Amino acid sequence: xxxxxxxxxxxxxxxxxxxxxxxxxxxxxxxxxxxxxxxxxxxxxxxxxxxxxxxxxxxxxxxxxxxxxxxxxxxxxxxxxxxxxxxxxxxxxxxxxxxxxxxxxxxxx
Amino acid sequence: xxxxxxxxxxxxxxxxxxxxxxxxxxxxxxxxxxxxxxxxxxxxxxxxxxxxxxxxxxxxxxxxxxxxxxxxxxxxxxxxxxxxxxxxxxxxxxxxxxxxxxxxxxxxxxxxx
Numbered sequence: 001x002x003x004x005x006x007x008x009x010x011x012x013x014x015x016x017x018x019x020x021x022x023x024x025x026x027x028x029x030x031x032x033x034x035x036x037x038x039x040x041x042x043x044x045x046x047x048x049x050x051x052x053x054x055x056x057x058x059x060x061x062x063x064x065x066x067x068x069x070x071x072x073x074x075x076x077x078x079x080x081x082x083x084x085x086x087x088x089x090x091x092x093x094x095x096x097x098x099x100x101x102x103x104x105x106x107x108x109x
Numbered sequence: 110x111x112x113x114x115x116x117x118x119x120x121x122x123x124x125x126x127x128x129x130x131x132x133x134x135x136x137x138x139x140x141x142x143x144x145x146x147x148x149x150x151x152x153x154x155x156x157x158x159x160x161x162x163x164x165x166x167x168x169x170x171x172x173x174x175x176x177x178x179x180x181x182x183x184x185x186x187x188x189x190x191x192x193x194x195x196x197x198x199x200x201x202x203x204x205x206x207x208x209x210x211x212x213x214x215x216x217x218x219x220x221x222x
Contacts, residue, residue, distance in 0.1 A: 020165040034211075041218075043214050044200070087152065096157060096167070101151050
């Protein structure tokens, strides 16, 4: 069974204080690893897809990396608008995504 | 920018009633999905749909659930006889290809009383 574990559960940062979120996974065969952002009461918003170990993707203050067993989402110099829950999901086949529980990030001005 | 839309945004129903949740996927997408998120829990996969048939479903997706693409734009999830534990946010998603990025709608909050 696919397992996705995200840590920490919650992260409180000062504006400008960089940090990293972790997503460790166990899956029979990884087709892709996805990062989403979710605001309260909203649907997940797509951020990145990573397909192979060593791959990196960047978008504004966010950078995602992938190894064979985990992925990291680095937030550089965060702003209050980066406050959200960040979800990691693995895709073992062509279809379903298996999500982790998420890391809730709060950035204080 | 194309987006997935869902209606209604909030549905309140009595236990045992049937509900239909509606979604309009992104227009050129071919793969469609339903997920649900019980308050405070993970997003859970329910079903995927391609070429007018179910391609994969989870253990949650039992006989009380069904999906349909009644026309070229809509994708629906029907729950035949709702239970209290069906209360959750239901998200529709679509992707352009197998294994591609899945784009989610804003969700329908289903409350079963």
